[in-house]
Amino acid sequence: MAVTPTLETDVLRRQDPELAEILLAELTRQSTTLQLIAAENFASPAVLAALGSPLANKYAEGYPGARHHGGCELADVAERVAVDRATALFGAAHANVQSHSGSSAVLAAYAALLRPGDTVLALGLPYGGHLTHGSPANFSGRWFDFVGYGVDAETGLIDHDQVRHLARDHRPKAIVCGSIAYPRHIDYAFFHEVADEVGAYLIVAAGHPIGLVAGGVAPSPVPYADVVCATTHKVLRGPRGGMILCGSELAERIDRSVFPFTQGGAQMNSIAAKAVAFGEAATPAFGAYARQVVANARVLAGHLAAEGFGVVTGGTDTHLIVVDPAPLGVDGRSARGRLAAAGIVLDCCALPHGEGRGLRLGTAAVTTQGMGETEMVLIAALLAGVLRGDHDPAGVRAEVRELTGRFPPYPG
Ligand SMILES: Cc1ncc(COP(=O)(O)O)c(C=O)c1O
Structure with missing residues (x-):
């Protein structure tokens, strides 16, 4: 991980291999699965360095x-x-x-x-x-x-x-x-x-x-x-x-x-x-990031609707999307489990006035990784494919690995 200089990782590994293994495995999990939890993001190496100071x-x-x-x-x-x-x-x-x-x-x-x-x-x-x-x-x-x-x-x-x-x-x-x-x-x-x-x-x-x-x-x-x-x-x-x-x-x-x-x-x-x-x-780069977060969410919401999901409020103004997967024949709770097995990580949430549970997704983390509209179209298709049963989870897991491999959260 860029923020944890090799030296410090080595120190932890030498002193406490059990914990070092857990932390490195978590880095691998975050880097090789799709992080669509709306409340999460990838803090910069500088932020993580201050935390570890x-x-x-x-x-x-x-x-x-x-x-x-x-x-x-x-x-x-x-x-x-x-x-x-x-x-x-x-x-x-x-x-x-x-x-x-x-x-x-x-x-x-x-x-x-x-x-x-x-x-x-x-x-x-x-x-x-x-x-x-x-x-x-x-x-x-x-x-x-x-x-x-x-x-x-x-x-x-x-x-x-x-x-x-x-x-x-x-x-x-x-x-x-x-x-x-x-x-x-x-x-x-x-x-x-x-x-x-x-x-x-x-x-x-x-x-x-x-x-x-x-x-x-x-x-x-x-x-x-x-x-x-x-x-x-x-x-x-x-x-x-x-x-x-x-x-x-x-x-x-x-x-x-x-x-x-x-x-x-x-x-x-x-x-x-x-x-x-x-x-x-406060930097212009963050303004550009925030614009891309919303652009990505809009494209993702539009393509999830096209795939048959019920999109709460018909779309989004923000980073956050709530969908009802029921039209694809699955409740939110089991949808979350099936998606997790395919390497797609998101939350269930209440559906206003709806039956069962919905899914809550956000684009903050994937946008930090550098993904754009093209990748949102692919992500919508992967979600729908898993839930409809068109794609087998192992195949989607491999596609997710390939996608996240092209957009590492902590390059190098
Ligand atoms: C509106 C609102 N209030 C409170 C919280 C709670 O934050 P924390 O989990 O840091 O206690 C959140 C986090 O999701 C939030 O979105």
Whole structure:
């Protein structure tokens, strides 16, 4: 792997061959199968180098200039660089880059704005809401009173009339918009208007589209939201982690809700890696990448429709596609298993108003590998071939190996 210099791989191999073998096998798995999980990407060697740097050793509770530990001079510089790059990239007054994950960013946002028992309006889980949008298995469902809005049964698009009615009926303390399976742009101006009308905070859960926002190919929630929560992996292509953007009036509340309310020491190696990713995302090359991600998703969605899949919302504006494989005679859950056997890795997801499970795909990782529209046409054909039973899995596995061999995620 380019990021792990041979020397370090050799060190690991010598010291702990068992783990070295697992890590190298994972690299082989990622490089020789098709990564279509919409939440995944290939972070750059520079991002991975920052993750594996000595900042991983540093304890740094608190914020730059106000730490509870000594020796934070350079950690402070790294965090200030990350914050400055994030605020510049997204045009936000304030950024907190310490959240360990997307879920902990949402937890901190709720902690800053809500009290247990408050009512929150969010996209219902069957329609693509995340666990943090009121799942009974998650802190959100246990501590807050969630009301779910849905999508139109015909179009699959967010039902704006329902959002407005539910907001007027329930007078939520916060409205959450954002999804793990919504392939279209979200109308943040609409949500802002409704939140304003009922006196609710607007929290945008932008983990999926935030990389497209950085690349200039999706609308920004920043001008409309009180708080934007996001992940730094996915299309944004940084390390696994979270971040929060907000205006200066909420900055102190958000910071205190991250540390000390919901987290202890910041993961400084991860913050440095976030800084590297924000730097990469500010380049023209990343804009070109984001455009290609969407172009690829559109072609893939179109060809999946032509192959007979039911495409939720009829297509996509983003990196994400949701399809119903039922017309090909298979449910999402068994489709995922059959595709995995052929080296095609993707997720099942709920189908709004549908029977059974759907499939969720994304083009972030394959686009990082350099694949374009031609390869999307081939991928659609491979998926359909496997599920229809026209192609035997071993034959498709060989085609996937050939395809990924032409587009290695970490060349050299
Ligand atoms: C909207 C949204 N919220 C929260 C999360 C959770 O992120 P994590 O898995 O890092 O906790 C995600 C990740 O898929 C997301 O898309």
